[in-house]
Amino acid sequence: MKYKYFKSSLLAISFFQLMSLTACSKTVKAKEINIEIKNTLGFSRNEIISLQRNKLQPLLDKNNPKNIRVKEYGTDQYLVTQWVDNDGDGKGDELLFQANVAANATAKYVIMLDTIQVAEPKAKTYSRFVPERIDDYAWENNKVAFRAYGPVAQQLVEQGKEGGTLSSGIDLWLKKVDYSIIDSWYQKNVANPGYYHIEHGEGYDPYHVGASRGTGGTGLWENDSLLVSKNYVSYKTIATGPLRTVFELIYAPWSIYGLQEVKRISLDLDSNFSKFEISYRSNKRIPNFTIGITLHDKKGEVNINKPKGWFRHWEPIDSVFVGEGIVLCPKLIDTAFVHDSKTTDQSNLLILTNPDDKITYYAGFAWTGSKQIKDVMDWDAMLEKQAQIIAHPLVIKIEK
Template sequence: MKKRFKLHAIVGSLLVIGFVSGCSVKSKLQGINVEVKNNLDFNRKEVVSIQRSNLSELLKKTSEKDIRVKIQDSKEYLRTQWIDNDNDGKGDELLFEVDIKAKSVINYAIVSDTVKVPESKITTYSRFVPERIDDYAWENNKVAFRTYGPVAQQLVEEHKEGGTLSSGIDLWFKKVDYSIIDSWYKKNVASPGYYHIEHGEGYDPYHVGASRGTGGTGIWENDSLQVAKNYTSYKTIATGPLRTVFELTYAPWSSYGVHETKRISLDLNSNFSKFEISFRSDKKIPNYTLGITLHEKKGEVNINKVKGWFRHWEAIDDSFVGEGIVLNPGIIDTAFANDSNKSDQSNLLILTNPENKLTYYAGFAWTGSRQVSDVTDWDEMLNKQAEIIANPLQIIIK
């Protein structure tokens, strides 16, 4: 018999969400067979997750480090990654990447072997950055992001130079597929402002300030947005080759006393960071709001409430960038472009009504990277992201 279940997916991110039909997983010592089915009419390259419990029989006879994954009847093993979510020394889920055509099925084998799988410079990565005060930065082969910590906040509040007071999400425009975080920060120490200048790999021209950047949160009330200050603590859970995962915790904020933790992950080949927000409040909140900065209000906004995606398209220097947020349309209350005369307060705002937890995807594409050429390409990418969320890959363990 076969155990069928679905995964919650983004481009490069999947989590188990429910079973189609149930029975005990059958596995043989030589391996476990996994069927992956794409029901959508476009090709998908995504990271899938198999829970440890589904590999228990195989793990009785072999160790985590000897688990291998390949397409059935192939001799080449795929890159894999274990994620230890609770830091107990054991992997909780096994990741591997699938590249599956529209309306098709691929069968994979999970086996035990000691053959070394080739490594690659193409990876995901995140870390705390003490050499730039206390940024936290993350990236994959397509995009890079950062946000700001308590020391950066303290510098601003003490009227000292170099600080940043913001819970917004910053974007780094990269045009190379290898990791740039360590290199750019190192060169910025030697030459302050280095990463704000294009040197051939991309650069950081994106201004966040007190805005929401791309994916920052808040509470909208009385024509005003209440927001958190900088994160107060971080925890790195996993880095590359297929997924980086970390958590940021914030001090209570707003008149409602919101306690907020953001679990953020980014998968290989995805333009979107996944945000899983857990929060509680001293009083019931009227909404939970997501935002994208409108900068000088010269860009184009597109609000697609039916499909659950929201975008901004703007010129920065001599190129263009598309920013976007995608989420379940069922939890959206309203969305609008807030035009403010105050600096950094003009944002595209999406008001939601979640129950103490919220998942959304925030990301971007820069024309300088040649991932998109115009706003039509970016809208198509957002459309596909929304379809992937609504139609996760189907996984059958045999």
């Protein structure tokens, strides 16, 4: 507000009115938070940004968190946002939005209050427990889909009954559309068993896990053998929404070490990689913590890039090619190698790590049928980018 706009009527405005105008001006100013996001890498990045609740406190005081909006500086269009309640207390702990930052550049965003609604995109992230297929847990975004297996599926195998799966490996669903397919494929599979194993135009599930690690399954390497857990025993869905899905899978203690894992898994919109944040405890110190990728019938190609922390398998499945990969901080890696076994499902690319009691890694894939990649060089380039993203996270500066 400039002085010349009220100069002629200054004498008519009381002291209390002036104080009210001043307070109003301060309130408006407090209802915006400016953010700078810096990309130090030589390629553009489209990533989900997480802002912790305490960083947004000036906007939250006596205001509804649902009215917080985000827009790129200099524009009037609000971006899609998502609150994530990590501890289940009914309050959002972090606010998510998707930032697009050019190579070696800085992008500016504004956080503010507004009651205008923002339409969610058609593509979103999703996960759920699937009782209609025994007790799978499945998750997806607009690029990829995965699933893990639960205790009832394990019991069926142990009881010698049909239909079960005994595996703590991670399964891949090769989707080629950007919309959600989990509910549809499972529903159609109930009416027509085996439906999602056949290509109907949206993709399919030709990927075999069995007792292998799938892509991202874990274990312990000891005496030239891989020790692994059984199926997850319980789950917890933490978030689904337009930008990120988060859930936990809990595994019963296993091996002579009494190792108990809690796998917190998240998947962001537009990403080909699930993020695994695993915390564990054991009765005694474990020799290592191993992450694997199945080699199936050993007709694929392996690339071990220990210095940069990415590991790749490229294999033909039916008439297409699938690239699977693991990416993690190189400092966590002890060694990596191909374990070639004559036993079915026991040939794996193995990465041995030595974390304390927690480890974070990314497991993902792409396939030529989705048109996301054309060949193995594209897949290697995607893995290389993911490794650089992990090593050089976006730098977020909140202006006060």
